[in-house]
Amino acid sequence: MSIPLLIMSARKLRKPRVPRVQRVQGILVALVFTVIIPVKIFAAPYYPELTYRYEHHLMTLNPNEYPLWRKTEEVWQYGGTEIKPAAILRSDGDNIPPLPEGVTRSLRTSWNKEAIAATIATRITTIIDRPRGTVSIDKNEEGEIVFEGVGFRGRTVDTAKAAMLTITALDTNVTDIHLPVREEQPVIHVLHPDLQDRGIAEVIAIGESDFSHSATSRRHNIATGVSKFNGHIIPQGEVFSFNEVLGPVNGETGYVKELVILGDKTLPDYGGGLCQVSTTAYRGVWEYGFPIVQRRNHSFAVQYYAPQGTDATIYPPYTDIKFLNDSPGDLLIQTHINVDKAYFIYYGTKDNRDAEVIGPYVWDKRSPPADRIEYTTDLPQGVKRKVGSAVSGMQAAWFRIVRTPDSEESIEPFYSYYEARPNFTQIGGAPKAPSWLGE
Numbered sequence: 225m226s227i228p229l230l231i232m233s234a235r236k237l238r239k240p241r242v243p244r245v246q247r248v249q250g251i252l253v254a255l256v257f258t259v260i261i262p263v264k265i266f267a268a269p270y271y272p273e274l275t276y277r278y279e280h281h282l283m284t285l286n287p288n289e290y291p292l293w294r295k296t297e298e299v300w301q302y303g304g305t306e307i308k309p310a311a312i313l314r315s316d317g318d319n320i321p322p323l324p325e326g327v328t329r330s331l332r333t334s335w336n337k338e339a340i341a342a343t344i345a346t347r348i349t350t351i352i353d354r355p356r357g358t359v360s361i362d363k364n365e366e367g368e369i370v371f372e373g374v375g376f377r378g379r380t381v382d383t384a385k386a387a388m389l390t391i392t393a394l395d396t397n398v399t400d401i402h403l404p405v406r407e408e409q410p411v412i413h414v415l416h417p418d419l420q421d422r423g424i425a426e427v428i429a430i431g432e433s434d435f436s437h438s439a440t441s442r443r444h445n446i447a448t449g450v451s452k453f454n455g456h457i458i459p460q461g462e463v464f465s466f467n468e469v470l471g472p473v474n475g476e477t478g479y480v481k482e483l484v485i486l487g488d489k490t491l492p493d494y495g496g497g498l499c500q501v502s503t504t505a506y507r508g509v510w511e512y513g514f515p516i517v518q519r520r521n522h523s524f525a526v527q528y529y530a531p532q533g534t535d536a537t538i539y540p541p542y543t544d545i546k547f548l549n550d551s552p553g554d555l556l557i558q559t560h561i562n563v564d565k566a567y568f569i570y571y572g573t574k575d576n577r578d579a580e581v582i583g584p585y586v587w588d589k590r591s592p593p594a595d596r597i598e599y600t601t602d603l604p605q606g607v608k609r610k611v612g613s614a615v616s617g618m619q620a621a622w623f624r625i626v627r628t629p630d631s632e633e634s635i636e637p638f639y640s641y642y643e644a645r646p647n648f649t650q651i652g653g654a655p656k657a658p659s660w661l662g663e
Contacts, residue, residue, distance in 0.1 A: 270288060271394055272397075272399050273286045273287075274286075274287065274390065274393060274394075274399055274401060275400050276344075276348055276401050276403050278352055278402070279511050280507055280511065280581060281351070281352065282531050283347070285343065285344075285348075290339070290340075290343055292336060292339040293336055293339050293343070294333055294334070294336060295334060295335075295339070296331050296332070296334075297332060298329060298331060299329070299331065299332050300328070301327070301328050302326050302327050302328075307327075309327070309329075335390075335391045335394065335395075337384075338387075340387040341383045341384055341386070341387035344381065344387060344390070345381075345383050348381060348386070349381040349383060352381050352403065352405060353380055353381055354376055354379050355376075355378055356376060356377060356378030356408045356410045356411065357373055357374045357376035357378075357411070358411040359371055359374060359410055359411070359412055359558070360372040360415060361412070361413070361414050361415065361419060361424065361556070362416050363416045363418065368455060369455035369457075369556065371454075371455070371558050374558070374567075374569070375412060375427050375569050376410055376430070376567075376569070377407050377408060377410060377427050378406075378407065378409075378410070379406070379407055379408075380406045380408075381403055381404065381405055381406075382404040382405070385404040386401070386404055389402075389404070409426055409427060410427060412425070412426065412427070412571070422457065422553055423551075423552060423553020423554055423572055423573040424553070424554065424556045424571045424572060425572070425573050426571065426572070426573065427569060427571055428551065428570045428572045428573075428574050429508040429509060429511060429512035429514075429569075429570045430508050430567060430568065430569050430570070431504045431506065431507035431508025431509070431570075432504060432507065432566065432568075433500055433503050433504040433507065433529070433565065433566050434528070435500050435528055435564055435565070435566060436564040438497065438564075441480045441481065441482040441497075442482045442483075442496060442500075443497070444480055444482075445479050445495055445496055445497040445498060446497045446498070446501060446566060447561055448477075448478045449470065449497070449498045449500075449501040450559040450560075450561055450566055451559065452469060452471060453469055453470075453501075453505065453557050453559050454557065455556070455557070455558070456469055456557045457555065457556050457557075458554060458555040458557070459549065459554050460549055460552065460553050460554050460555075461549065462548075462549055463517055463546050463548050463549075464509075464546060464547055464548075464549060464555075465544055465546050466502050466505060466538055466545040466546070467541060470501075470538070470540065472540075473498065473540060474494050474495075475494060479494045479495045479498075480494070481493055481494055481496065482496025483496045484539075485522065485523055485524070488645075488648070489611040489648065490613075491611060499522065499526075499529070499535070499537045499538060500528055500529075501566065502536045502537065502538040502545050503528075503534070503535045503536050503537075504566045504568050505545065505568045506519060506534075506536035506545050506547075507568075508568050508569075508570055509570065510547075510581065510624065511579065511581055512570070512579060513577045513578075513624065514548060514550065514551075515547060515548040516546075516547050516638075517547055517548055518544055518545060519545050519546075519638075520536070520537055520543055521533065521536070521640035521642065522537045522642070523537075523642070524615050524643045524644075524645045525616070525617075525642040531583070531584055532584055532586065532618065532640060533584040533622045533638065533639075533640040534584075534622065535640070549572075551572050551574070551575055552573045552575055553572050553573040554572060555570050555571065555572045556570070556572065557569070557570060557571075575628075576628055576629055576630075577627065577628050578626070578627045578628075579624060579625065580624070581622055581625075582622065582624075582625065583620065583638075584620040584621065584622055585620065585621045585622075586619070587618070588617070588618060589616060589617070589618045590616060590617035590618065590644040591616055591644065592614035592615060592617075592647070594646060595646055595647040596612075596646045596647070596648045596649070597648075597650075597651060598611075598648070598649070598650050598651070599650070599651050599652075599655045600650050600651070600652060601652070601653070602650070603650060603651070603652030603653075604652045604653075605652050606651065606653060607651070607652040608649055608650065608651050608652075609650050610647070610648070610649055610650075611648050611649070612645055612646065612648030613645070613648075614647045615642075616644055617642055617644030618642050619640065619641050619642070620639070620642070621637055621638065621639050622637070623635055623636065623637055623638070624636045624638065
């Protein structure tokens with residue numbers, strides 16, 4: 225079957241919001257060689273884990289862990305048709321009046337929408353929900369762009385609707401749910417005429433990432449790197465290069481040594497952690513639908529960039545991230561760090577495109593290789609250092625669907641290949657000769 229026919233077939237199967245991911249499964253078969261995504265049928269009372277999606281955010285809930293999701297209710301029928309009984313028949317005492325001929329009363333188990341909504345409010349909305357921000361944007365006497373406030377778009381999960389989508393998913397053996405999220409533009413005051421003329425009017429996209437559990441030196445490099453992009457303008461029609469804006473990475477430009485991936489080893493070098501910054505920058509423009517000119521995943525899966533396949537590594541001057549600003553006006557970047565999260569906020573003028581990202585489809589999972597030891601003269605005799613931790617390998621694919629009113633929707637695959645890595649230890653000096661060689 226050709227790819228256009230696969231796409232048409234996927235469209236016919238489309239269900240409102242639950243889930244759009246099914247539209248891509250047929251395409252995946254054609255694009256990812258011999259990948260097969262099995263469909264499992266689970267018998268009650270066991271229910272598969274549910275995945276809730278919003279942009280690149282993936283959150284899971286296991287229905288089997290929430291017994292309150294199920295409730296027992298009375299069912300009244302007359303001649304096989306469900307009815308609402310008269311009050312006199314709904315006795316809670318010990319003496320139940322006889323039922324009229326043809327009327328039956330039974331119990332059935334059903335989903336408790338209120339309990340499901342409460343779980344979603346506790347486990348999911350606390351991650352997604354945030355109030356809209358207020359920001360003023362101006363230029364100072366030196367011509368530098370200054371921000372007062374942060375231009376966060378407000379986000380609110382519709383928990384009642386999400387609960388209904390959950391029930392529909394459970395009743396139809398669907399495991400992916402696209403969260404219904406209401407978005408609200410921040411209050412923006414663009415004060416300088418030059419910025420107004422450039423089309424800086426609203427928030428177009430926001431990239432974000434989480435660097436929880438990072439070491440102090442890694443946090444320092446992330447904050448230093450993020451600051452290089454605050455107030456940067458990307459003219460309309462130009463290609464943005466992350467490395468060009470970032471500039472040199474060394475001790476003189478404010479960085480300290482932290483772990484970076486250097487070939488088959490992970491060793492301290494200036495700027496370790498800057499891939500957190502590039503990944504944050506990438507996610508916003510990728511999710512909006514800007515053309516991605518250059519992007520490469522890390523050589524192995526890194527916990528900071530989950531879900532896998534949404535990362536973008538950089539290593540100046542060799543590895544870069546680039547995208548084309550094909551929006552109606554210029555783009556202005558505001559960067560921000562809040563505790564463990566980094567943000568790239570893109571201001572400009574929105575057009576009529578609509579985009580969504582679906583994934584990850586993961587396959588070719590590989591266990592870590594056997595532990596590895598290497599002797600080196602870079603260390604004193606007998607001194608050990610760990611230069612790599614065991615990590616599983618895999619391949620991952622995301623699909624980006626971009627639609628505009630005056631053109632057909634496009635479906636773009638984004639593939640990532642992650643190596644399996646062993647525990648890797650270096651030992652200073654030459655290996656000890658085996659005893660059987662003698663003295």
